[in-house]
Amino acid sequence: xxxxxxxxxxxxxxxxxxxxxxxxxxxxxxxxxxxxxxxxxxxxxxxxxxxxxxxxxxxxxxxxxxxxxxxxxxxxxxxxxxxxxxxxxxxxxxxxxxxxxxxxxxxxxxxxxxxxxxxxxxxxxxxxxxxxxxxxxxxxxxxxxxxxxxxxxxxxxxxxxxxxxxxxxxxxxxxxxxxxxxxxxxxxxxxxxxxxxxxxxxxxxxxxxxxxxxxxxxxxxxxxxxxxxxxxxxxxxxxxxxxxxxxxxxxxxxxxxxxxxxxxxxxxxxxxxxxx
Numbered sequence: 001x002x003x004x005x006x007x008x009x010x011x012x013x014x015x016x017x018x019x020x021x022x023x024x025x026x027x028x029x030x031x032x033x034x035x036x037x038x039x040x041x042x043x044x045x046x047x048x049x050x051x052x053x054x055x056x057x058x059x060x061x062x063x064x065x066x067x068x069x070x071x072x073x074x075x076x077x078x079x080x081x082x083x084x085x086x087x088x089x090x091x092x093x094x095x096x097x098x099x100x101x102x103x104x105x106x107x108x109x110x111x112x113x114x115x116x117x118x119x120x121x122x123x124x125x126x127x128x129x130x131x132x133x134x135x136x137x138x139x140x141x142x143x144x145x146x147x148x149x150x151x152x153x154x155x156x157x158x159x160x161x162x163x164x165x166x167x168x169x170x171x172x173x174x175x176x177x178x179x180x181x182x183x184x185x186x187x188x189x190x191x192x193x194x195x196x197x198x199x200x201x202x203x204x205x206x207x208x209x210x211x212x213x214x215x216x217x218x219x220x221x222x223x224x225x226x227x228x229x230x231x232x233x234x235x236x237x238x239x240x241x242x243x244x245x246x247x248x249x250x251x252x253x254x255x256x257x258x259x260x261x262x263x264x265x266x267x268x269x270x271x272x273x274x275x276x
Contacts, residue, residue: 216240
């Protein structure tokens with residue numbers, strides 16, 4: 001006969017399952033409270049990291065564009081040198097022409113190369129102006145990047161301080177939550193986590209409060225309340241889907257109003273009063 005695995009969770013009663021789930025819910029809620037203490041800092045840190053990454057990428061892109069502009073300016077200067085050399089060559093050839101046709105051809109070539117020089121000079125001016133704008137943009141983004149990095153360092157320090165203060169407590173709670181999870185069957189645990197995830201306040205299991213669901217506060221029919229108090233099966237709210245338990249199982253004491261009863265006046269007391 002095969003031995004039962006020690007790691008296999010023992011079969012729990014419905015009451016034990018509900019109690020373990022509520023303990024798990026309480027532990028997870030405490031972890032949520034610790035996260036709340038951190039406030040928006042984790043999100044702020046993430047946003048700053050994303051912004052810094054975006055600024056860094058932008059700066060690198062602009063630097064690349066500046067290099068392209070420099071390369072274009074250098075190319076245009078080479079073209080000017082080539083065109084200038086051609087103009088000098090054509091002018092020297094004009095001195096040795098044999099007819100008007102050759103002279104007119106060389107004149108047109110000189111005019112064309114001169115226009116090319118003027119066009120290249122215009123492009124160089126445009127590229128230089130654009131390069132200057134890019135440089136200013138780099139400086140502006142670099143300054144913003146430096147400021148964001150300082151903000152990020154400050155926010156990280158604040159977050160690290162809060163984490164350091166709550167780290168030990170959070171680790172204990174997480175260990176407790178893991179231990180409780182081993183006591184709950186996987187299918188029920190998965191359902192509980194799904195309900196908790198879909199809940200605004202993170203509650204997957206609630207206790208009955210004044211004949212109503214402790215999550216959505218909708219009234220619970222009397223028969224369903226009896227089923228909840230009997231702890232024979234897991235009852236889910238038909239409105240919000242949360243698991244419901246009775247307050248006693250959750251360790252909540254419900255105050256019952258005790259009506260003051262006036263003491264009955266006995267016949268003997270009446271006679272005594274009359275005699276007096």
